[in-house]
Amino acid sequence: MAEEFQEEPVELQSTNPGADVEMAEGEEAEATAPRNGDGDLPFAEGGDQDQRIQFISYLTSPVVTLVVGAGDTETILTAHQGLLTQSPFFSDACAAFTDDGSPRQVDLVSEELDAVGCFLEFLYTGDYFPKKLPGQRMLEQDPTIPAVDETGEQLLKHARVYTLAEKFGMEKLRSLASSKIHCVNSTAKGEITYARYIYQYTSKDDTTVRAPVANFWATRSHTLRAEAEEEFRNLCLEFPQFGYDVLTRVLDEKLKRERNEKLHPASGSVRKRPRHSQA
Structure with a gap:
């Protein structure tokens, strides 16, 4: 995605994930965790001793089973309830659990395994791979993926x-x-694939990701059209809102240029009639 459209990158630094901690069935002490996802993460840099003690309380909370996917793609993951309940979604789900020995399980049959894995990595470490390089708009290198998407x-x-x-x-x-x-x-073509996902799975009012997508194609579609003209046309037909957002930005930019030209006319911009040679 073009760097121009990032307004203020969010810098979150943390340590790498630690080893898994096995918990006995009887260890069900409830942890006190933030419920809105905005509390300090246990591995936040500069954390004091109190934060470390609080993290131990996370690890002594019950273990919850997460069933991700369905059928052949079904995968079982586990996480500590004290960390999961930082999410309002899981806080509500865990509130329905009882202490009668019944399974503590949350089904996520429609979710992607990698995305859920990144979510859990973030809960435990405050970040997920690949991390952003400090002070740069670059991600750390992953040798398993190409440099260009x-x-x-x-x-x-x-x-x-x-x-x-x-x-x-x-x-x-x-x-x-x-x-x-x-x-x-x-x-x-990579941007087309991304734009299709954004316009399919985000709300119309979500300008955080939709606005950069529309801006990207409004400013570069004339140069990128040769690379993915058919895909771009199909995307506009599939998601009319995408086409409308792009067109709106093109027209807004044209109107802005016209206003600037009226306020600050360029010197020598008046056209002269062409001179004709005389025999």
């Missing part, structure tokens, strides 16, 4: 985390994912 998969990774964070009520994770989107170097 030609398919849109790298953009989709962060877009899925963004929409999942919105569903789970995790504003800091939502902002972090948005900032990482603008660090991905992609092609026109």
Whole structure:
């Protein structure tokens, strides 16, 4: 995604994930955790001793089973309830659990495994891979993926985390994912794939991710059209709101230029009649 459209990147730094901690069934001490996703994360840099003690209380909370996907793609994950309940979504789900020995399970059959994994990584560490390089609009290198996102998969990774964070009520994770989107170097076809996902899975009022997409195509569609003209046309037909948003920005920019020209006319801009040679 073009860097021009990132307003203020959110910088979140943290340590790498620690080892998994096994908990016995009887250890069900409830942890006191923020319920709105805006509290201090346990591994936040500069954390004091009280934060570390609080993190121990997270680890002594009950373990919750997460069933991600369905059928052949079904995967079982586990996480500590004290951390999960930082999300209003999971806070509500965990409130229905009882202490009678019945399973503590939340079904996430429609979610992507990688996005849920990034969500859990963020809960435990305050970030998810790949992390942003300090002071730069770049992500750390992942040797398993190409430097240029030609398919849109790298953009989709962060877009899925963004929409999942919105569903789970995790504003800091939502902002972090948005900032990482603008660090991905992609092609026109990759941007088309990303734009289709954004206009399919985000609300009309979500200007955080929709506005940069529309701005990108409004300012660059004339140069990128040769690379993905058919895909761009199909996207406009599939999502008329996308076409309207792009057109609106093109017309707004044209009107802005015309106003500037009236307020600040360029010297020598008056056209002269052409001179004709005389025999």
